[in-house]
Amino acid sequence: MKKVVANSDEAIRDIPDGATIMIGGFGLCGIPENLIRALARKGTKNLTTISNNVGVDGYGMGLLLSAGQIRRHIGSYVGENKLLEQMVLEKTIDLELTPQG
Numbered sequence: 265m266k267k268v269v270a271n272s273d274e275a276i277r278d279i280p281d282g283a284t285i286m287i288g289g290f291g292l293c294g295i296p297e298n299l300i301r302a303l304a305r306k307g308t309k310n311l312t313t314i315s316n317n318v319g320v321d322g323y324g325m326g327l328l329l330s331a332g333q334i335r336r337h338i339g340s341y342v343g344e345n346k347l348l349e350q351m352v353l354e355k356t357i358d359l360e361l362t363p364q365g
Contacts, residue, residue, distance in 0.1 A: 271302075272298040272299050272301065272302035273302045273305070273306070275299060275302065276299055276302045276303050276306060276308070277306075279303065279306075279308055280308070281308055281309045281310050281311075282309075282310045282311070282312075282335075283308065283311060283312070284311070284312040284313075284314065285311060285312070285313055285314070286313075286314040286315065287300070287313060287314070287315040287325060288315070289315070289316065289324075290316055291316070291317060292319060292320065292323065292324050295319070295324050295325070297324070300324060300325060300327055300328060301327065303328060303333065304327045304328055304331055304333065307331070307333070308333060309332075309333055309335075310333075310335040311328065311333055311334050311335060311336075312334075312335060312336040312337070312338070313325060313328070313334050313336070313337050313338070313339075314337075314338045314339070315337070315338075315339050316339055316340055316341055316364070317339055317340070317341040317342060317343075317344070317345070318334070318337055318339065318342065318345045318348045319345060320344050320345055321345060321346055321347050326345060326347065329345065329347055329348060329351070329357075330347055334357060335357065335358065336357065336358040336359075336360070337357065337358070337359050337360070338360045338362060339359075339360075339361065339362065340361060340362050340363060340364040341364070342359070342361070
């Protein structure tokens with residue numbers, strides 16, 4: 265397995281539709297911004313994401329959420345993403361809450 269890739273697009277190339285991915289960071293700090301943007305560009309669909317939160321509207325994982333790429337999210341904080349709130353209420357996303365500590 266090649267461990268070094270040239271860019272973010274190459275790094276996420278093999279992530280298929282329906283994949284489960286864990287995304288690091290806390291809030292918007294320490295998130296893999298370039299990898300998230302690459303996934304948004306690629307259009308990978310039906311993702312299950314595992315992360316503390318889903319970013320904010322239009323930034324971080326919020327990019328994937330607004331593009332309809334996340335089918336299910338497992339996390340512990342949802343308070344700042346209005347789109348996530350709307351999607352949960354409309355039952356267009358599955359949300360599993362887990363304790364933070």
